Amino acid sequence: MTDLNQRVQSRLETPAEARNEHGHDLGGPAAAVEQIEGRKFNIDTVEHAAATPDTPLPWAELGLKEDEYNRVVEILGRRPTAAELAMYSVMWSEHCSYKSSKVHLRQFGEKVTEDMKKDMLVGIGENAGVTDLGDGWAVTFKVESHNHPSFVEPYQGAATGIGGIVRDIISMGARPVAVMDPLRFGAIDHPDTARLVHGIVSGIGGYGNCLGLPNIGGEVVFDSVYQGNPLVNALAVGVMRHEDIRLANASGAGNKVVLFGARTGGDGIGGASVLASESFDDSKPAKRPAVQVGDPFAEKVLIECCLELFKAAVVEGIQDLGAAGISCATSELASNGDGGMHIELTSVLLRDPTLTPGEILMSESQERMMAVVKPENVEAFEEILAKWNVEYSWLGEVTGTGRLIIDWDGETIVDVDPRTVAHEGPVYERPYHRPEWLDGVQADSFAGERPSSGEELKAAVLELMSSPNMCSKDWITNQYDRYVRGNTALAMPDDAGVVRVDEATGMGVALSTDCNGRYAYLDPYAGAQLALAESYRNVATAGAVPMAVTDCLNFGSPEDPEVMWQFAEAVRGLSDACMALGVPVTGGNVSLYNQTGGVAIHPTPVVGVLGKFDDVARRTPSGWREDGQAIYLLGTTRDELDGSEWANLRGHLGGRPPALDLAAEKLLGELLVNASRDGMVDAAHDLSEGGLAAALSEMALRFGVGARVGLDEMCERDGVDLFTALFSESQARAVVAVPRSEEVRFKDMCTARGFAHIRIGVVDAENQALDFQGHFSLPLAELKDAHEATLPKHFA
């Protein structure tokens, strides 16, 4: 246990035999002493709290501010008990209460048209949103952060990130069917980066592979701004029949409350309040024990067990235990329900019998679920748990009192209105203002090297494709199972991950996550919109109709008005863009305090978009294969190098991100989906980081098939030079490969919709090169070697 935890815990619940050393913090001899399993605790009951109003409590160590603590006292009309204090402190933490972000996040619910609501079965606020797929099917998906734990303990932090998001999906009633992981690390050659890459990648693989969920995509970005704050975001998607949708609420007085899955241990205590809601700095002790430890085998069994419970219709409400553990599950279930809840905390099955009531309430032990079961279903419930050999204990029942009452061996230690814990926490209107430095940064446009000769351009493309952010991520993704369950129709390195939902019809979903933190640094409003645009474009490029959005908003400290401004702008930008594209945000997560030693990360609003296929057989891969197919570039190219990968390679970050035209993005998306549906394209790849140079390289490398490319006409049309044509990151563009028989139809479609399109080349299955005619030729073998060598060089 850390010094911090020791201090906090010893003040919260002093074991009786230690009282002499620790004094009389909680009222001393007057306090009730109970004998539980041979161990004595100094139990701080509600009655005792009322009688000892002046007892000092460690609210500051638990992360509460003075005015927050005073509000708890005001709500209760007395000082909180030690157990109540534990609950309020975790539930009112930034991580659980969204107290700094709430006032901004409202926009996701407000900027929604009727049309955007039509497929939304469950919106923001539940464990994850649910979207209708038709034919009685529904899909739920969500992305969440596990940044701070992964920095402290990379393997377990990343593993339990997957575990937590998967339980969110199960608790909606869905079968999880795939995961994705957007990752951001510090500089690739920094000595600490290898520790994090190895730990985080093997943690994601170790947990996800053992869970039997295909990993179908994600992102890997290296940038020194993430050195002390790597971002480990995890997305999970699940599918269900409409009738299986479950919500986290405890209704019906007399219904039983049960905790099942793994036993409760001492791991992860204070994870949400201490780790995820504070910045790191060198003056504080190590926080390793505050990270939870995962058991993927237990979670796999729990998934199958829960699905059987849903099928048998024996649970009324269900909630996973994640951040804030039992505190969160009981207060949210009770708060969402129509009554109250009364439970006996000594009934919780423990891994460590010495845990105190406060620790049991705060523990973030993994692989646990809480459910509400009607008395007549208790037997059926127990039979299913016995079949899967899952442990459970009945903790109490739903009541009509409107109070959440928790007893410890018959004595009341918590008596609260659950809404005040779960939903009516503090809300801050944090001050924010535009950083003064931003004008200077935005005025500093890229003026660096622009290669022009064929030789220089060839070297530039090789440099780009072997750079940490653009190189092949196979070394990482080959450590993940992409095949399990047999429904993966596309996975990395294609633009989107695609999984079949209905084996009979082929109906399925596509998913992509994207964000360019450099764009968001230059302009957070535009940066968040660009993240959405890229993710939307990726899903459409694969051929799916974009339907819904999830976001993981990774930012620095909200107490810094400049960071808060970045956050406010990003939310405003994202919500505006969602409305313009007609795709609603159905859920997500906010991760603040991503800063170390006063230096914040780039604002990193990771955006996940989910799209639907009527039949995944129509999905478009990101590489061409057929000799002689025509290669077209859709969209227009401008001189937009600010924030680009090329500028990044030259150590420059300034100017403004590429211009965004959401109407053009929407139109491009429609064209790509139509082209896929009607068999007009055999390959498609969106243009984003690294521009046309990256897109063409990746399309050729996907199946090892070359092409002859001529860009002179396009350079003339758009008024750019060859370097700009290759490296600019102008938006709303994609490259497609069109079968000869479809060329006329394809061109007619683009012309009719008024979308810029130009033939830039032809697939050449013989030449084994990407041949930029008249300028330079890039042998595929050389390109492939450069592309694939980078990660093994640093990490293998």
Add this chain to the structure above:
Amino acid sequence: MSETPLIGDFPPAPDAGLSGARIGVITFPGTLDDVDAARAVRLAGGTAVSLWHGEASLQDVDAVILPGGFSYGDYLRAGAISRFAPVMERVIDGAKGSLPVLGICNGFQILTEAHLLPGSMIKNNHLHFICRDQTLRVENNGTAWTSDYEAGSEIVVPLKNQDGQYVADEKTLDELEGEGRVVFRYVDVNPNGSRRDIAGISNAAGNVVGLMPHPEHAVEAGYGPDSSAFGPVDVRGGTDGLGIFTSVLKKIVGAN
């Protein structure tokens, strides 16, 4: 290439005469690829029957598959706990008769723990989990599970595991080689350091086969590997693993 089937097209309709053959697929706690193995049986034309580890019954199936996964989390040696499941007593009895038994990945590990096959699997030599499309050579087409392939032919199927390095003492390896019991061998790349590039083996009778790669993930065009050893295929169009399942179905139907 213009004759390539549309992406996601199913392989030719399975032989209707095979549907009477019932193949059991066992689910242990932590089994992951049971749905895939059952799908492979169906796509090959047979009838898949789910078997539960805790029940000491094979429900009169004609053959048994122990699918891949991480039974009991592989927290002890892979397969070491599952080997003691009640259903395994029946599997062991059947295997000692002539019941065709296939262990894939974790299933192979369980078969070695049950001593139905010799040797053992240890952690990959590079210490990482690896998922890749792997070329194998079918060394022996005389087993219950490989008769639909030509001896010496190559197939491409996914490989995905953490503990895939096949090891045995030299005497055992020599025996396996000498008796033609090396059924599958890694080609081009040995992905995990397995002795003598061994990917799969059989018992002396040829009814029990275990292999580390996953043929059940190469049975349906659109969801398999990107390539096939039999010629060009469309994206994720590889179905080279299907022969494993048609082999046993034909044997069962022929024997009836």
